[in-house]
Structures are given as structure tokens and as C-alpha cells.
Amino acid sequence: MHRTGLTELEVVLAVAHRKSFRAAARELGMSATAVSNAVAGLEARLQTRLFHRSTRSVALTEAGQRYVDRIAPALAELRRAAEEIKAAPEQPAGTLRINAPPEAVSLLFDPLLRHYLARFPHMRLDISSQSKMVDIIAEGFDAGIRLAEAVPQDMIAVPLTDDARMLIVGSPGYFAKHGKPQTPDDLTRHQGIGMRLSHGGVYQWELEHHQQKFTVSMTNRVVFSEMRSIRQAARCGFGLAFVSEWFIREDLASGRLISVLEPWCPSFGGLRLYYSGRRHVPAGLKAFIDLARELRCAQTAP
Known part of the structure; x- marks a missing residue:
């Protein structure tokens, strides 16, 4: 045969x-x-x-x-x-393939990805940026990165970031012209900046306060499929945006964007690296996991 x-x-x-x-x-x-x-x-x-x-x-x-x-x-x-046979235990070598949403890649580039490549010069990163979920095993990836709520239950998850909040923000110029909403009901009288999801629909804002939930279908003046454009549109005063605080911390600190209705803005589980526990962990992936944990400990140290 x-x-x-x-x-x-x-x-x-x-x-x-x-x-x-x-x-x-x-x-x-x-x-x-x-x-x-x-x-x-x-x-x-x-x-x-x-x-x-x-x-x-x-x-x-x-x-x-x-x-x-x-x-x-x-x-x-x-x-x-x-790759594991070629790599010495103390110096992994080869290619680490990761699937992640585009926004996560830009968020984690510094310090995690940059430090990884600097510390392990014989490793290569092959990162596929996709908004939609994929089967990382079937597609040949070593690991994936997603929000905690999206990690498949049969995977091992490693925290990469703290939890964060979605915030409703607008520019000072927009609020000077249209005023600030005082309640979730007021949002229906404002222009929105929408987020196009991977399945084609537009994200509906989900608010919560004291176990009272409120879903807002905004009248969107413009819709984008990635966070950088949404942030830029909010800066330009196109309308209100509902974005993760990860991406707008500098804008909030500088006053380029102002948040409203914060008591109604829920937190969500942060980014997780996930991988299958049914196989031996490759040396390059183990090094990535160890570095991620090391950096998180350094961030939380007093």
C-alpha cells in the first residue's frame, strides 16, 4: 500500500x-x-x-x-x-500561531508581544486577526485570544488583562451642541456610532444598574467594524459611542472624550489566552503563558 x-x-x-x-x-x-x-x-x-x-x-x-x-x-x-525537538528547554524555538480579534492584537502589542519576541529571539509569532470565532484546533492554531465570556468551555484560559467596562462617550463639542443624556431613555434622542459585528448585525448597547437592564437601539449616523474608527468618529463629534475603556483611557484623561451614564455601564471579563489541555503544551506557548503571568503579577504588585 x-x-x-x-x-x-x-x-x-x-x-x-x-x-x-x-x-x-x-x-x-x-x-x-x-x-x-x-x-x-x-x-x-x-x-x-x-x-x-x-x-x-x-x-x-x-x-x-x-x-x-x-x-x-x-x-x-x-x-x-x-519544533519541540529542535528547541532547548530553556530557549524555545519555532512558530507560535495565535488567533485573536484585531483590537486585542493592538492592545497587547506592548508590552506582551514585544517582550515575548525580545526575550525569545528564536521564536516567531504568527497572529491571525479575525473578529469571528474559529476552532483553533481544526485551524491549526496553538492558542486563541478572546474575551472571557467567549472562551470555549473545554479550553484552559489564562487571564491577560483585568476586567474592564464599556463606557458611553462623546466629544466636548458634541455635548455642547446636543447636551448630555441624564437617563438611558435620553439616549434615543442622540446620534450613535455603531459597531458592526462579525455576523453582520449592529451591536445593541446593553446597560445595567442595580440589576435593572436596559437595551438601547441607537439611531446610528455611522457604523464601523473596528474600534479605532469608532474612537476617531467620537473624537470628531459624530455622535455617542459605546466602547471599552481600554481603548479610550488617554482620551478620557486628556478630555478629548467625556463619559456619561457611568452607573449604567457594566463591566465585562477581560481578555483570555486559551488553549487545549488535551495535549502537551509546546515550549513556545508555555513561554508565552509564563510571560503573560509574569507581566500581570508585575502590574498588580504594590
Whole structure:
């Protein structure tokens, strides 16, 4: 019986990820012909078509999707095994792949990511910034970063930040023109700056005070899908924004933004690094976890 080569499996995963034979070839450092031949050879031995092909697109067949779902975790384990063998225990080496929302990456760049690369010069970070949740095991990631409430229950979670609050903020110029809301009901008479969620809907503001909950459907003058644009729009006086205090601390301190209705603004669990506990923790991930805990202890030390 012919043994399926690891190179062929890597090729299949690369084509499935890139949805292009040429892009997969560039990623793997192979010729497009070699990639095409590897896929064709594997399909012949499996007697199953793995990809639908046209002159403009490449997509997995149903059987191909099932195959990729099964081999991706196994190949990820093989890569980690090779990297751990090459890495000395005191000096990890290899690539640490993390999936995280874009805002989390910018928030954690300094100090965590910068310190990690400085302390472990033989490690590389491969961070995929995605708003939507993904299955980190099936997609071949070592770990993910999400808010505490979004971490899957079967994962081990490590706190990266303290809890924070969502705050309703506006610019001094906006409040000078429109006044400040005194109650949640007043918000319906104000212009909002909306947040587009990954599933396509617009986030509804959720307020709470003394166990009394209030959901606000704002009339949004403008809607964005990422926090930096929302913050900039609030600074420019486009309307009121409902944003995490993580991203606006300097604006609040300088007076560029002013918060209102703070008693109604709830706190939420902070960012968590999460990973599967069903396997040996790779040296690079363990070093990342240890550094995150070290930095949090330093922040909370008197």
C-alpha cells in the first residue's frame, strides 16, 4: 500500500487555506505544477476528488472538507513535535500561531508581544486577526485570544488583562451642541456610532444598574467594524459611542472624550489566552503563558 507523504498533506492544507494552487505554491516554496501534481497524485490514491477547480476558483469538495478537518490537527501536532525537538528547554524555538480579534492584537502589542519576541529571539509569532470565532484546533492554531465570556468551555484560559467596562462617550463639542443624556431613555434622542459585528448585525448597547437592564437601539449616523474608527468618529463629534475603556483611557484623561451614564455601564471579563489541555503544551506557548503571568503579577504588585 502506498504511504501518503507528509508533503502532499501540507500541500492539500495550503491549497485549502489559500483557495489557490499558485498562492499555495508561493507559501510552500514549490512550483505550481508540483503543487498540482501532488494534489492529483493524492486524489488518485484516495480515489476521491478533494477540490473543485475552475479557471477562476478552487474550493474543497464535501469529501475534501472532511479530509482536511481530520488531517489538520494531526499535522499541527507533527509540526509542534518537530519544533519541540529542535528547541532547548530553556530557549524555545519555532512558530507560535495565535488567533485573536484585531483590537486585542493592538492592545497587547506592548508590552506582551514585544517582550515575548525580545526575550525569545528564536521564536516567531504568527497572529491571525479575525473578529469571528474559529476552532483553533481544526485551524491549526496553538492558542486563541478572546474575551472571557467567549472562551470555549473545554479550553484552559489564562487571564491577560483585568476586567474592564464599556463606557458611553462623546466629544466636548458634541455635548455642547446636543447636551448630555441624564437617563438611558435620553439616549434615543442622540446620534450613535455603531459597531458592526462579525455576523453582520449592529451591536445593541446593553446597560445595567442595580440589576435593572436596559437595551438601547441607537439611531446610528455611522457604523464601523473596528474600534479605532469608532474612537476617531467620537473624537470628531459624530455622535455617542459605546466602547471599552481600554481603548479610550488617554482620551478620557486628556478630555478629548467625556463619559456619561457611568452607573449604567457594566463591566465585562477581560481578555483570555486559551488553549487545549488535551495535549502537551509546546515550549513556545508555555513561554508565552509564563510571560503573560509574569507581566500581570508585575502590574498588580504594590
